[in-house]
Amino acid sequence: MNVIEEKINNKPEIKEVKSDVSDEILDDITEVDxxxxxxxxxxxxxxxxLKMKEKTPARLGLWRSGPxxxxxxxxxxxxxxxxxxxxxxxxxxxxxxxxxxxxxxETKCGDKDxxxxxxxxxxxxxxxxxxxxxxxxxxxxxxxxxxGDGLSSAAIGANIKDILxxxxxxxxxxxxDFNDNEVLFIKHARVPAMDKIGEITNADVICYLIGExxxxxxxxxxxxxxxxxxxxGMPEARRTVISNIHKGGxxxxxxxxxxxxxxxxxxxxKKSGIDLKEVE
Numbered sequence: 593m594n595v596i597e598e599k600i601n602n603k604p605e606i607k608e609v610k611s612d613v614s615d616e617i618l619d620d621i622t623e624v625d626x627x628x629x630x631x632x633x634x635x636x637x638x639x640x641x642l643k644m645k646e647k648t649p650a651r652l653g654l655w656r657s658g659p660x661x662x663x664x665x666x667x668x669x670x671x672x673x674x675x676x677x678x679x680x681x682x683x684x685x686x687x688x689x690x691x692x693x694x695x696x697x698e699t700k701c702g703d704k705d706x707x708x709x710x711x712x713x714x715x716x717x718x719x720x721x722x723x724x725x726x727x728x729x730x731x732x733x734x735x736x737x738x739x740g741d742g743l744s745s746a747a748i749g750a751n752i753k754d755i756l757x758x759x760x761x762x763x764x765x766x767x768x769d770f771n772d773n774e775v776l777f778i779k780h781a782r783v784p785a786m787d788k789i790g791e792i793t794n795a796d797v798i799c800y801l802i803g804e805x806x807x808x809x810x811x812x813x814x815x816x817x818x819x820x821x822x823x824x825g826m827p828e829a830r831r832t833v834i835s836n837i838h839k840g841g842x843x844x845x846x847x848x849x850x851x852x853x854x855x856x857x858x859x860x861x862k863k864s865g866i867d868l869k870e871v872e
Contacts, residue, residue, distance in 0.1 A: 621664065622671050631655040631662060649809045649840065672808040679744040679803070679811035680708070683779070688749055692756065694739060694777035695728050697721040701780035714782030725792050728774065735763065735770045735855055736795035740781025742815075744803030750812040751837055751844040755801060758848025759855075766856040783817055783831075790822035797858050798822050799851060804835060813838045816851050820864040830865040832858070 627645050630653045635641055645652050654665040661669070681704050689696055700716045701707040707714055717725070729736065737759065741748055756775070763769055778785055786800040800817040807813075814837040819830055832854060837847040858864050861871050 621668050622675070624664075624668065626651060626668075629653070631665070651808075669808065672811075675746070675811040676806035676808065679746040679806040680704070682745045684741050684745045684748045684777070688752065689777050692739075692752060692775070692777075693773055694775050695724065695773075696777050696779065697724050698779035699781060699785060704780070707780040711782050714780055715784035715788065717785075717788060722792065725776065725789060729776065729793050730771065730774060732794050733770070733774075734796045734859060735768060736789065736793050736798050737770050737775045738778060738786055738789060738798060738800045739775060740778040740785065740800060740802040742781055742783075742803035743805040744811055744813065746806070746811045747803035747814040747838065748801070750839070751814045752801065754844035755814070755816075755837065755848040755851075758845045759799070759852050762849045762852025763855065766852065768852075768856065768859070784824070786817060786819065787822040787824045787826060790819065791824060794821075796821060797855050797864075799855060810838050810840055813841060814844075816847065818851070818854055818858065818864060820858045820862055820868075828865075830867065832864050832868060 626649055628642075630638070630642060630645065632638075632641070632653045632655050635653075641653055651665065651669075655662055657663075660666070697717065698721060699707075700713040700718055701710060702713075737756070739748060739752060739756075756772075760770065760772070776789065781802060783800065783802060786798045789795075790798045798817075798819055802815055802817065804813040804815050813835070816834040816837065818832045818834075819826075822830065834842070834847055834851060834854075836842055837844055842850075857872070858868060861868060863871060
């Protein structure tokens with residue numbers, strides 16, 4: 593019998609191997625509170641370290657395995673990075689826009705790739721969308737509210753249902769209001785898009801709620817940009833900004849009340865941005 597025949601005849605015995613992989617659902621690693629996670633072995637001052645971690649979501653005290661991160665922090669990093677990417681390239685669900693009775697319009701970008709690479713188009717509207725603004729928004733209002741997906745659609749989904757009613761309630765305490773049925777929603781939106789809408793509507797104050805650029809702490813952070821009679825090409829110093837609106841920063845309800853107070857001040861002083869700071 594030659595070597596080839598021997599190999600064919602002496603077939604290896606097939607044995608059943610049991611897997612050690614569990615069928616149970618693993619815990620969601622993104623639910624771990626980073627401020628309470630502490631992996632440093634034998635620290636000199638554990639309590640002091642934990643007190644420092646309470647004040648920041650920074651990734652402190654993760655320790656290492658040789659020169660590398662440990663498995664859990666590395667997986668969390670990758671999960672948070674994926675969430676940030678999803679926030680930029682996903683869209684606000686149509687159900688949210690319909691539920692909040694927002695008026696949908698879009699900039700000249702057309703798609704996410706253009707939006708990311710052509711910021712200039714994210715502040716411009718074509719004739720069709722300009723016509724929608726003119727036909728569906730009452731001109732010369734004291735307050736015009738706008739919502740834009742910006743760089744985080746997740747931020748809009750997470751905060752808009754809480755912040756719009758809060759702003760409305762806050763404005764009512766000042767004898768002001770805005771029409772729920774005339775809130776614009778801008779797809780592929782950049783911040784200066786509010787300037788063009790300001791010129792079209794001639795509103796006294798534009799309040800623009802937009803998704804912030806996501807980071808590794810959260811992908812759900814929203815900002816509010818406010819300006820008194822904004823115009824295309826105006827200095828950025830004329831904008832007033834409230835940032836970090838999310839459950840781990842300034843809660844949406846609290847931010848809404850503060851935004852209402854700011855709107856009242858802008859109407860009283862007829863100023864915004866640095867100019868408003870100087871008279872406060």
